[in-house]
Amino acid sequence: MLVARLATSLLLVCSACGGTSAPDRPDSGSPVDAPPPDADPFAQPRATADQPDDEPDAYQVHLLYVVPADRAGVATLDVDGTLRRAIAAADGWLADRTDGLHLRFDRAAGLVDVTYVQLADDERTFAAGIDAGGPRGIRARLEATLHTTFDDPNKMYLVYYDGLALGTCGEAPRPGRFPVQYIGGVWSTTMIDTAAPAGATTVRLLEPATLNVPTPPFAAQLGTEVVTVTAIAGTTATLAAPLAAAHPALELLAPANRPPDCRSNPWSSDGVAWTYAVFVGLHEIMHALGIVDDAAPDRAPPPTAGGHLAATSPGGLDDLMYQGPANGRCGDPAPTPAQVRCQLDPGRRNYFNTPAGSGVVDLARSVFIDPTPAGAVPPPGW
Ligand SMILES: [Zn+2]
Numbered sequence: 001m002l003v004a005r006l007a008t009s010l011l012l013v014c015s016a017c018g019g020t021s022a023p024d025r026p027d028s029g030s031p032v033d034a035p036p037p038d039a040d041p042f043a044q045p046r047a048t049a050d051q052p053d054d055e056p057d058a059y060q061v062h063l064l065y066v067v068p069a070d071r072a073g074v075a076t077l078d079v080d081g082t083l084r085r086a087i088a089a090a091d092g093w094l095a096d097r098t099d100g101l102h103l104r105f106d107r108a109a110g111l112v113d114v115t116y117v118q119l120a121d122d123e124r125t126f127a128a129g130i131d132a133g134g135p136r137g138i139r140a141r142l143e144a145t146l147h148t149t150f151d152d153p154n155k156m157y158l159v160y161y162d163g164l165a166l167g168t169c170g171e172a173p174r175p176g177r178f179p180v181q182y183i184g185g186v187w188s189t190t191m192i193d194t195a196a197p198a199g200a201t202t203v204r205l206l207e208p209a210t211l212n213v214p215t216p217p218f219a220a221q222l223g224t225e226v227v228t229v230t231a232i233a234g235t236t237a238t239l240a241a242p243l244a245a246a247h248p249a250l251e252l253l254a255p256a257n258r259p260p261d262c263r264s265n266p267w268s269s270d271g272v273a274w275t276y277a278v279f280v281g282l283h284e285i286m287h288a289l290g291i292v293d294d295a296a297p298d299r300a301p302p303p304t305a306g307g308h309l310a311a312t313s314p315g316g317l318d319d320l321m322y323q324g325p326a327n328g329r330c331g332d333p334a335p336t337p338a339q340v341r342c343q344l345d346p347g348r349r350n351y352f353n354t355p356a357g358s359g360v361v362d363l364a365r366s367v368f369i370d371p372t373p374a375g376a377v378p379p380p381g382w
Pocket of ligand 1 (some may be wrong): 283287
């Protein structure tokens with residue numbers, strides 16, 4: 001998982017950019033049905049099934065855009081080009097840091113293939129995990145929902161989940177097949193798990209300790225009502241004043257001073273610029289590849305979750321796989337790969353171009369690298 005960091009301003013994303021016809025250029029040699037010069041190559045029609053693969057037998061990362069039922073009308077990151085721009089920016093940075101290596105993404109007719117999947121549940125029900133697992137199990141529930149349809153043994157499925165997730169912007173198994181970026185992730189936020197009537201002075205919260213709800217007293221939004229929480233005992237929160245209105249179960253209790261919501265992080269505007277949202281997807285893919293190996297010399301000690309590097313690694317807070325008490329800097333935006341401060345194991349001893357015989361999982365020897373390196377191996381357990 002990823003620690004919170006401050007978001008910067010939102011960028012507007014242009015999908016079709018307006019132009020309707022190319023100027024008449026009789027000498028250009030372009031076919032008459034060529035798209036106008038300002039068409040956005042990242043914006044494509046929606047696909048609800050995996051399209052025919054350009055490289056059918058190769059290991060590859062396939063994108064899934066998963067949308068809860070109540071966001072079906074507004075979630076458009078597959079068709080407006082946002083997700084393909086994010087992948088292009090992430091892969092451009094990787095090539096810049098590796099003398100031209102790429103991750104192999106599933107492409108159809110040359111374009112990154114994104115499959116749209118709509119869930120039966122609304123986003124709060126799915127985030128709460130009412131019917132299975134609890135809120136921390138959201139990635140496992142996504143995998144359980146998706147893997148019966150998306151089961152190519154040579155594919156990793158990067159899930160862009162466009163719905164609410166409590167306490168995280170990204171999560172991945174290490175190794176595994178379904179890394180997830182939570183577009184609608186929120187920090188230090190929980191829900192009331194039973195309805196609260198008007199006049200109530202206590203509400204029951206979903207896992208306030210696990211979800212890092214602040215220590216009272218704090219101000220928060222409960223739905224549209226502003227409340228002050230004065231105490232939390234177990235799962236019961238005491239309020240400074242009786243509720244003015246009734247609130248249904250699963251309404252969010254969002255502290256006023258929480259870190260910025262994941263959805264406020266900007267995406268790449270042009271398929272080159274790097275942003276926090278670009279960083280998250282690439283970081284989670286690394287985990288699914290088995291990175292950072294438990295045998296890596298600079299791995300972060302507990303309580304940092306496994307799979308990360310410590311601040312004392314050669315890349316410090318700038319390493320793609322850093323996580324720890326200090327905020328990492330890999331989400332800092334930059335307009336070109338060369339200007340990105342995020343680093344890829346610059347000491348070459350933890351997960352990229354590691355010494356022969358060191359035995360740690362090495363991105364440079366992964367079957368997901370394109371072109372496939374000599375002696376490439378799949379992630380452990382594949
Ligand atoms: Zn991580």
